[in-house]
Amino acid sequence: MAFNSQQTTRARAIVLIAALVVVVAIAVAVIAGGLNPASQAAQGADTSAGTTAGQASTDGTSSDAADSDADAMETVDAQYGTAAQSLRAQHEADPTNPTTLLNLANGYFDWGVAALNHAADDDDEAHATELLNEAIGYYDSYLADNAGAKSAIVDRAICVFYTGDHASAIAALEDLVTNLDAGFAPAWANLGMFYEAEGRAEEASNAYQTAIDAAGDEDAYGVRDYAESRLAALNGAS
Known part of the structure; x- marks a missing residue:
């Protein structure tokens, strides 16, 4: 099914929304670890x-x-x-x-x-x-x-992922790139995000690289920058 202009705009927004939630999750993790044992001990010494x-x-x-x-x-x-x-x-x-x-x-x-x-x-x-x-x-x-x-399949998978059913969300996008369109960049970029959230770093790296390759110079869905930034972060952490 060909994309109309509305679907194309929607696909460009998908990864940006996903990136926002990932950033929020990282920020919460950092803040939650801000109170170290030493400061807790100091609190215990108060009158x-x-x-x-x-x-x-x-x-x-x-x-x-x-x-x-x-x-x-x-x-x-x-x-x-x-x-x-x-x-x-x-x-x-x-x-x-x-x-x-x-x-x-x-x-x-x-x-x-x-x-x-x-x-x-x-x-x-x-x-x-x-x-x-x-x-x-x-x-x-x-x-x-x-x-x-x-685009609707990808959006649905993101919804499923954020309800907590990560396995079903991953399966949906794996099915999309296997049986429907192996070159759909938004699916690969979001698969990378899903894999990364699950700690599957190698699969995430491969998915991000595939998203970059699928996006090409034209980058019709605006996913290349996101995929490149996440791939660089994973490579830097390895």
């Missing part, structure tokens, strides 16, 4: 009065952060929820139009990824997962009649 004062300060900061996180999620839901409502209305008004169905799937994709990037606790993550599962359902409906829509 009870000092500890109480410090706890009060920490609680206040945590409360402010929680309020900020809640506000951020409310903003995400307000913005993307309104857009999704409009997209759903368009689809319900023209249910046989595949474009309105694909737009609805993409709308929930964007909402789910935005919610995931702002998730502050388990409830927020469950909310993001629910949105991504909504997107998966709409992609399934679209792909039932458009089985060769490669």
Whole structure:
């Protein structure tokens, strides 16, 4: 199936969104390791009065952060929820139009990824997962009649990956490059990201290199820079 201009734009955005989530995950890991054992021991040496004062300060900061996180999620839901409502209305008004169905799937994709990037606790993550599962359902409906829509397959796989089912997401893109289009650069770039997240460095490197080769100088889907940067990072770590 040939890509129309909307699908091409969507494919260019896929890897950028994936890169954003990877960067967020790395940042969280670094911050989580910021409190070393020495600083914990120093806290234990504080007087009870000092500890109480410090706890009060920490609680206040945590409360402010929680309020900020809640506000951020409310903003995400307000913005993307309104857009999704409009997209759903368009689809319900023209249910046989595949474009309105694909737009609805993409709308929930964007909402789910935005919610995931702002998730502050388990409830927020469950909310993001629910949105991504909504997107998966709409992609399934679209792909039932458009089985060769490669961008939709990649988008669906990303949703599946971020719901936690890494094996199924990887299998979907491996099937795409094996049986549908061995030269689809966005699939290879995202496969590289999936493999890298799973600690499969050699397979990730191979996938990124294949994405670079498939993209060529034209780089129609805008994945070359991302694949090159991740490949360089992996080579530097080896």
